[in-house]
Amino acid sequence: MAKKFLYLNRKAPYGTVYALESLEVVLIAAAFEQEVSLAFLDDGVYQIAKGQTPKAVGMKNFSPTYNALGDYGITKLYVERESLVERGLTEDDLMPIVYEDEDDDYTEKPSVQVISRTEMAKIMAEQDVTFSF
């Protein structure tokens, strides 16, 4: 039976390698056909911020890759509202990541779900395995 895997992302991108490493592990693990979801809280919300342009700091912009997650069957990206608010951000500051629903004539649907801290705690409790980055 498929297990529920949660990738917990709490670090901003580019300053450390956590965000990129998490994304690479997610893409590899997606091959194992488990129920994978991603959580973005604390500084991790910046990983899916719009308009990332790291060229001048000499890093590759890997943010477009989050748009490929739908192709890999990953359609749940949970973002904590309190973490956004604490940082002066709103949902409009996030990339509009979508997936195509195969069971609904390939209609594009949003992958990003902004949820409360209480809901985030429940989602963590529901997982079989959590990977922290």
Add this chain to the structure above:
Amino acid sequence: MALEISGKTIATDEEGYLENLNDWTPEVATAMALAEETPVALNDEHWEIINFLREYYEEYQIAPAVRVLTKAVGKRLGADKGNSKYLYSLFPYGPGKQACKYAGLPKPTGCV
């Protein structure tokens, strides 16, 4: 390792993937295919997949896993092409691995 193309030396890694993605030209793909143990002359069907991979990389900054590639090719180019049998017939060393190499992309993460 390296490729020699019209007098220019192009660096590749030990598996033949480009060291520098910007070195890619269609001639690089042709030369890589001809350098195989059993040389391959690239035809339109090969190019269709190579170009598809380059567009995918341009958009998402990754080489797709073979499962994702198969599905995406099926959607874009039709079900008769979106299956392993067709893709392996074009790229017998593994559609992800071999086609990505010709397309000048890095080896797909965790791919066949």
Add this chain to the structure above:
Amino acid sequence: MAMLHIVNKSPFERNALKSCLAHALSGDAVLLIEDAVIGVVSGSTLVTELQQAMNGNAVKLYALSPDLAARGVKAERVLEGIQLVDYAGFVDLTVANEKTQSWL
């Protein structure tokens, strides 16, 4: 369905402990190891939050005693209600809780 949360960063430098306490559910356990143990000293600015987690939210708090000893923190300086465990106790906690989650 209890979870063991593990925190290893100083709460004075990073927000991992704070964020962990904000997400731990009633019945969960939180174990502080490595630099995180300096947060349990009685009189620190963390006391209110730690007491709220223990008393208000029924979260059990633990600190790894070898890490306290390494940093010169004696047991009597530890905030009341926080249980000290050694490495064997660490193992027991991972067994007693169905799942573990690290806060890096």
